[in-house]
Amino acid sequence: MKKFVQIFKDDNDWNEKTIIGFLSFAVMVIVMLADVVSGACGKDLVINEFTYNSFVIVSLGAFGIAGIEKFAKK
Numbered sequence: 001m002k003k004f005v006q007i008f009k010d011d012n013d014w015n016e017k018t019i020i021g022f023l024s025f026a027v028m029v030i031v032m033l034a035d036v037v038s039g040a041c042g043k044d045l046v047i048n049e050f051t052y053n054s055f056v057i058v059s060l061g062a063f064g065i066a067g068i069e070k071f072a073k074k
Contacts, residue, residue, distance in 0.1 A: 017069070021062030028055050 031047060038045040 015066055017062045017066040021059050021066065024055050024059040024062065028052070028059065031055075 031052070035045045035047065
């Protein structure tokens with residue numbers, strides 16, 4: 001529990017933006033795999049375009065900010 005609380009401090013070893021970006025990307029991959037599997041079974045998986053685009057924006061935004069922070073020195 002002590003290590004979990006340390007994630008939210010300003011001086012930790014975790015890059016929260018990268019974690020959020022990875023989780024968002026993982027959700028997109030899982031949904032696309034589910035779409036492929038349901039398509040192979042003959043069923044149509046209905047995905048709201050707004051929801052999927054939101055995950056794309058979160059992934060790109062999180063990875064973009066993390067990348068800029070990595071190369072732009074404070």
